[in-house]
Every structure is written in structure tokens, then in C-alpha cells.
Amino acid sequence: MPARFLVAAILLLAPVASHATSLDVVVADGANQVPGLRGDDLxxxxxxxxxxxxxxxxxxxxxxxxxxxxxxxxxxFHANPYAGGAVKYIGPARSAAERLFGVHRQVTAEAKLFLDGKYQSTVFGEANLAGTADEPSFTALIEGLTTTLLHTPHG
Structure with missing residues (x-):
């Protein structure tokens, strides 16, 4: 009897995502506001x-x-509201400064897991992105949300 309980507990605690052998990445239409990544790059x-x-x-x-x-x-992905620029700016042209230093916009990411066509879970995260394709904070955001989504039991 205790052995059956242990097996059942292990099965319940195993991440649901581990039962899928493949996952496809889908970016929702019109919700891809990530600085520096457009089209197929995202x-x-x-x-x-x-x-x-x-x-x-x-x-x-x-x-x-x-x-x-x-x-x-x-x-x-959704760009969070940006209130910068409402103050008087003295310096190089904003476009030149953005090319030199990056855009630095805060972005919210939402990832939804579907297995066998059924919704399982959603995770959210935010990152401050500079607008480059090899952005470390973008990589950390995606890896963190993926880890939470795929390695956490879903019920």
C-alpha cells in the first residue's frame, strides 16, 4: 500500500510538460513589441x-x-507604458542617443502552455530591454519563464 502511494505521488509531482515529446513556439499576432526583434527574428x-x-x-x-x-x-509581448521624454531634453538627438545606448524599454512577456490542445498554465515576466538582438535580459526572461512553465507541475 505505501509503495502505491509513493508511485502516485511521484506521478502527480512530475511536470506535465515532460509528457510531451515536442513543443512548438508560437508568437501571437500583433503582440510582438520587443525592441530590436522583428518578424522572424523574434x-x-x-x-x-x-x-x-x-x-x-x-x-x-x-x-x-x-x-x-x-x-x-x-x-x-507588450511594451509597458513609457513616460520618458516629458521633460526638457538637452543632449544629442534622441535617435542618435538610442542608436548609441539602446532604447531601454520595459516589456511584459506572457507564455501560455497548451498540451494536446488543452490550456495548462500561464506565466508572466518583465524585463528592461535595450533593443539589441543578443539582449542578455531578454534571454534571461525567456529562460526563466520557460523553466517555470515546463518544470513546474500543472493541474
């Missing part, structure tokens, strides 16, 4: 970051165009 950057922390037995790929795959992570 799904590839997400994919590269997710592959570092996904379970070893799980393949992660960018979803093909068409119907949504049953096992997927849907990503949405």
Missing part, C-alpha cells in the same frame, strides 16, 4: 533561449504557419 530568439532550459527529451521548434499545433507555447 520566434528564433525565443526558440534559442527555450532550447537551453527545455527538458533534454523534448524538442522545441518554431511552429509552422497554419493551424495551431496541439503542443505549444504561445508567447505575447
Amino acid at each position: 520566434p528564433r530568439a525565443i526558440l534559442n533561449s527555450m532550447q537551453h532550459v527545455a527538458p533534454r527529451d523534448m524538442s522545441v521548434e518554431v511552429a509552422p504557419k497554419g493551424p495551431l499545433p496541439p503542443n505549444r507555447v504561445e508567447w505575447r
Whole structure:
């Protein structure tokens, strides 16, 4: 009897995502406001970051165009409100300063996990991004949310 309970407890505590052998990355239309990443660059950057922390037995790929795959992570990004620029600015032109120092905008990311077409969980995170493609804070944001999403039990 205690052995059955132990097996049941282990099965309940195992992450649900480990049952999927593959996941597809989907970026929601119109919700990709990430400074420095546009078009096909955004799904590839997400994919590269997710592959570092996904379970070893799980393949992660960018979803093909068409119907949504049953096992997927849907990503949405929103630029947070920015109140800068309301004060008098003395210095080089803003466009030149942004090219030199980066944009530095705070972005909220939302990742939703779907397994067998059924919603499982959502995680949120924020990062201050400078607007470059190899942004360390963007990588840390995606890796952190992926770790939480794929390595946490979902009920």
C-alpha cells in the first residue's frame, strides 16, 4: 500500500510538460513589441533561449504557419507604458542617443502552455530591454519563464 502511494505521488509531482515529446513556439499576432526583434527574428530568439532550459527529451521548434499545433507555447509581448521624454531634453538627438545606448524599454512577456490542445498554465515576466538582438535580459526572461512553465507541475 505505501509503495502505491509513493508511485502516485511521484506521478502527480512530475511536470506535465515532460509528457510531451515536442513543443512548438508560437508568437501571437500583433503582440510582438520587443525592441530590436522583428518578424522572424523574434520566434528564433525565443526558440534559442527555450532550447537551453527545455527538458533534454523534448524538442522545441518554431511552429509552422497554419493551424495551431496541439503542443505549444504561445508567447505575447507588450511594451509597458513609457513616460520618458516629458521633460526638457538637452543632449544629442534622441535617435542618435538610442542608436548609441539602446532604447531601454520595459516589456511584459506572457507564455501560455497548451498540451494536446488543452490550456495548462500561464506565466508572466518583465524585463528592461535595450533593443539589441543578443539582449542578455531578454534571454534571461525567456529562460526563466520557460523553466517555470515546463518544470513546474500543472493541474
